[in-house]
Amino acid sequence: MGATVYPVPAQWAENALVDEARYFEMYRQSVEDPEGFWAEHGKRLDWIRPFTKVKNASYNEADFGIRWFEDGTLNLSANCLDRHLAERGDQIAILWEPDSPSTPHREITYRQLHEQVCRFANLLKAQGVKRGERVTIYLPMVPEAAVAMLACARIGAIHSIVFAGFSPDALAGRIVDCDSRIVLTSDEGLRGGKKVPLKANVDEALKQCPGVNSVIVLRHTGADVPMVEGRDVDWASGVAAQSAECAPEEMNAEDPLFILYTSGSTGKPKGVLHTTGGYSVWASMTHQYVFDYRPGQIYWCAADIGWVTGHSYVVYGPLTNGATTVMFEGVPNFPDPSRFWQVVDKFKVEIFYGAPTALRALMREGDDWVKKTSRQSLRLLGSVGEPINPEAWEWYHKVVGDSRCPIVDTWWQTETGGAMITPLPGATPLKPGSASRPFFGVKPALVDNDGNFLEGATDGCLVITDSWPGQMRTVWGDHERFFQTYFSTFKGLYFTGDGCRRDEDGYYWITGRIDDVINVSGHRMGTAEIESALVAHAKVAEAAVVGMPHDIKGQGIYAFVTCNAEVEPDEALRKELIQWVRHEIGPIATPDVIQFAPGLPKTRSGKIMRRILRKIGENDMSNLGDTSTLADPSVVDNLVANRPQLE
Numbered sequence: 001m002g003a004t005v006y007p008v009p010a011q012w013a014e015n016a017l018v019d020e021a022r023y024f025e026m027y028r029q030s031v032e033d034p035e036g037f038w039a040e041h042g043k044r045l046d047w048i049r050p051f052t053k054v055k056n057a058s059y060n061e062a063d064f065g066i067r068w069f070e071d072g073t074l075n076l077s078a079n080c081l082d083r084h085l086a087e088r089g090d091q092i093a094i095l096w097e098p099d100s101p102s103t104p105h106r107e108i109t110y111r112q113l114h115e116q117v118c119r120f121a122n123l124l125k126a127q128g129v130k131r132g133e134r135v136t137i138y139l140p141m142v143p144e145a146a147v148a149m150l151a152c153a154r155i156g157a158i159h160s161i162v163f164a165g166f167s168p169d170a171l172a173g174r175i176v177d178c179d180s181r182i183v184l185t186s187d188e189g190l191r192g193g194k195k196v197p198l199k200a201n202v203d204e205a206l207k208q209c210p211g212v213n214s215v216i217v218l219r220h221t222g223a224d225v226p227m228v229e230g231r232d233v234d235w236a237s238g239v240a241a242q243s244a245e246c247a248p249e250e251m252n253a254e255d256p257l258f259i260l261y262t263s264g265s266t267g268k269p270k271g272v273l274h275t276t277g278g279y280s281v282w283a284s285m286t287h288q289y290v291f292d293y294r295p296g297q298i299y300w301c302a303a304d305i306g307w308v309t310g311h312s313y314v315v316y317g318p319l320t321n322g323a324t325t326v327m328f329e330g331v332p333n334f335p336d337p338s339r340f341w342q343v344v345d346k347f348k349v350e351i352f353y354g355a356p357t358a359l360r361a362l363m364r365e366g367d368d369w370v371k372k373t374s375r376q377s378l379r380l381l382g383s384v385g386e387p388i389n390p391e392a393w394e395w396y397h398k399v400v401g402d403s404r405c406p407i408v409d410t411w412w413q414t415e416t417g418g419a420m421i422t423p424l425p426g427a428t429p430l431k432p433g434s435a436s437r438p439f440f441g442v443k444p445a446l447v448d449n450d451g452n453f454l455e456g457a458t459d460g461c462l463v464i465t466d467s468w469p470g471q472m473r474t475v476w477g478d479h480e481r482f483f484q485t486y487f488s489t490f491k492g493l494y495f496t497g498d499g500c501r502r503d504e505d506g507y508y509w510i511t512g513r514i515d516d517v518i519n520v521s522g523h524r525m526g527t528a529e530i531e532s533a534l535v536a537h538a539k540v541a542e543a544a545v546v547g548m549p550h551d552i553k554g555q556g557i558y559a560f561v562t563c564n565a566e567v568e569p570d571e572a573l574r575k576e577l578i579q580w581v582r583h584e585i586g587p588i589a590t591p592d593v594i595q596f597a598p599g600l601p602k603t604r605s606g607k608i609m610r611r612i613l614r615k616i617g618e619n620d621m622s623n624l625g626d627t628s629t630l631a632d633p634s635v636v637d638n639l640v641a642n643r644p645q646l647e
C-alpha cells in the first residue's frame with residue numbers, strides 16, 4: 001500500500017553475515033527441519049555435556065510442555081566469560097558511562113569481569129546462596145548489576161531483577177512471590193542528576209518480607225545509609241574477602257536462569273521464567289544476526305537491565321558473542337538532549353539500539369542537538385519495545401543515522417526471550433514502522449477472534465504456532481496460569497496479546513496490544529495493576545484504567561475514578577491520587593489523566609465495558625458503539641460531557 005521501501009544498502013548486502021537469499025534459505029531450513037537447524041546452531045555455546053535431544057515441545061493441554069536441548073549441560077557465565085579469556089581477555093567487555101558526563105567512565109575487560117564475577121559468586125555462596133535459590137537484584141545501571149547477574153548464573157542461583165524505578169511495595173511483592181531471602185542493592189541510584197533512594201526503598205520493602213535475611217549493599221553515590229546489623233553486608237568489603245576463583249556450576253539446559261516480572265492483562269505481575277540452554281542460544285544467536293555483530297565492535301543497547309531487553313541485549317547476548325557492550329546509567333536528555341550522541345562519539349559506538357519513546361522525545365528537541373555530534377562511527381540502528389511510528393523512524397534514519405544506517409525494528413516480548421520478528425540488516429528491505437519478517441525458527445500467524453487462520457494481506461491477532469528455544473517455560477509458581485494466559489485463548493497456539501497486520505509482501509506490522517495491557521514509554525503495564533493501586537486509596541470506590549494516545553510515550557494512562565459517596569472529588573484529590581499511584585507502583589505508572597466519574601459503564605451483569613472507556617480515552621466519541629446493553633446508558637453521556645479537554 002505504497003509504504004516507502006528502503007533497499008538493503010549494497011555494502012550491507014555484500015558484507016553482512018546473511019543476505020536476502022541466504023535469509024530465505026536459512027529460514028526455510030529452520031521451520032522445515034527445526035531439529036536439524038537447532039542441533040547445528042545450539043553448538044554456538046560451549047556445552048559441558050553436549051545435548052543429544054533438541055526440541056521437545058507441545059502447546060496442547062494433554063501433553064503441554066516446552067523443553068529444548070534437555071539432556072545438555074552448560075554454564076552461561078562460563079559462556080559469557082571464561083571461554084573468551086584466551087582470545088580476548090584484555091578486550092573491554094563493559095564500557096560504563098555514568099549519569100553525569102563529568103564522572104569518569106569505567107572500562108572493564110573480560111579478564112577483570114571474570115574476576116569480579118568469581119569473587120561476587122563466592123560472596124553469594126558465603127551468604128548461603130544455593131543453586132536454585134532466588135536472588136533479588138534492585139540495582140541501578142552500574143557494572144555491578146551485570147556482575148551480580150553473571151555471578152548468579154555461575155553458581156546456578158536464579159536472579160530476579162526488579163527495575164530500580166519500582167516502589168518499595170512493588171519490590172516487596174516480587175520478593176515475596178519468588179520467596180527470595182537475599183536482596184542486592186546500592187545506597188542510591190542516579191538518573192538525570194536525581195538521586196533514587198534504593199537502600200531506603202529496600203528497607204521499607206523488607207518490612208513486608210520477613211523471609212529476607214541478607215542484603216548486600218553497593219556503595220555507589222556514597223550516601224550515608226543505615227546498615228542493619230546481622231543483615232546488611234557491604235559489597236566491597238564482602239567481595240575483598242573472597243577468592244578470585246569460582247568454578248562454574250554444571251547446569252542442565254532446562255534449569256531456571258532467571259525470573260523477570262512482567263504485567264499481564266489480569267492479576268498481579270507474573271514471574272516469567274527463562275531457563276539456561278534455550279534462552280542463551282536465543283539471546284546469543286539473535287544478537288549476532290540481528291545486529292550483524294562481529295567480535296570487538298562497540299555495541300550499545302540503551303535499555304535498563306530491569307527490563308528483558310537489558311537482560312538479553314545489554315548482558316547475555318553481547319557477552320556470549322565477545323562484544324564490548326556499553327552500559328549507560330543516565331537518561332537521553334541529561335545534561336542536554338545531545339547526550340546519547342555524545343556517548344556514541346565518545347566510545348565510537350557502531351551499533352545503537354534504543355526505544356521509540358526516547359527518539360520521539362529527542363526529535364521534539366530539534367535536529368541541532370543531534371547534528372552537532374559526529375556519529376560517523378554508527379553503522380546500524382535498532383528499535384525495540386513499542387511500535388515505532390513512521391515519522392520517528394524517518395527521523396532516526398535521516399537525522400541520527402545520516403541516511404546511512406539500516407534500522408532493525410525488533411518485535412519481541414519478555415516471554416519470547418529475544419527478537420522474534422525483525423529485519424536483518426543485510427537481508428531485509430526496510431519499511432518504516434514494520435518489524436518485517438520472522439527470525440529463524442519463528443512461525444508467526446494471524447488468526448481471527450475465533451482462532452481461524454487468516455491468509456495473505458490482513459489484520460489479525462498475532463500468534464506463534466510452534467516453540468522456539470528462547471521461549472519462557474512457565475510462570476514462577478503457577479504453571480496453570482502460564483498455560484491459561486498464553487495457550488488457552490487459541491488452542492495449540494502461543495498468543496502474544498498483540499494485534500498485527502501482514503502486508504502483501506508478508507511483512508508484519510504490529511499494531512499494539514489487544515488485551516488490557518498498555519505500553520507507556522516502552523514499559524508494559526497491566527491496567528488491572530493501576531486500578532488496584534487506585535482502589536487501595538481510602539477515598540476511591542472504583543477505578544478503570546485505559547490507554548490513550550500520547551505523542552512521546554506512545555500511550556498515556558487514563559484513569560476513570562469513582563469516589564466513595566461522601567467524597568467530593570477536587571483538584572487536590574486528583575493530585576493526591578497521582579502521587580498515590582507513583583508511591584504504590586513507581587513513577588512509570590503516573591496517570592496522565594484522572595477523570596472523576598459518578599459511575600462507570602457496566603453491563604447488567606456488572607462487567608465494566610472497557611471498549612467504551614477506551615474510546616473516551618482516545619477521544620473518539622463518534623465511535624462508542626452499542627451502549628444499549630449497559631445497565632445505565634446515561635453514565636456514558638456523563639463521561640463524554642466531562643472528559644477533560646486535553647491539548
Ligand code: WTA
Nearest residue numbers: 384385386387409410411412413414510524
Ligand atoms: C510491544 C519488550 C511494536 C508489543 C521487548 C509487545 C513492540 C510488548 C515492539 C512486549 C516493536 C515490543 N514493535 N511493538 N518493535 N517491541 N513491542 O515484554 O506490544 O516489555 O507485546 O518486551 O511490547 O513488551 P516487553
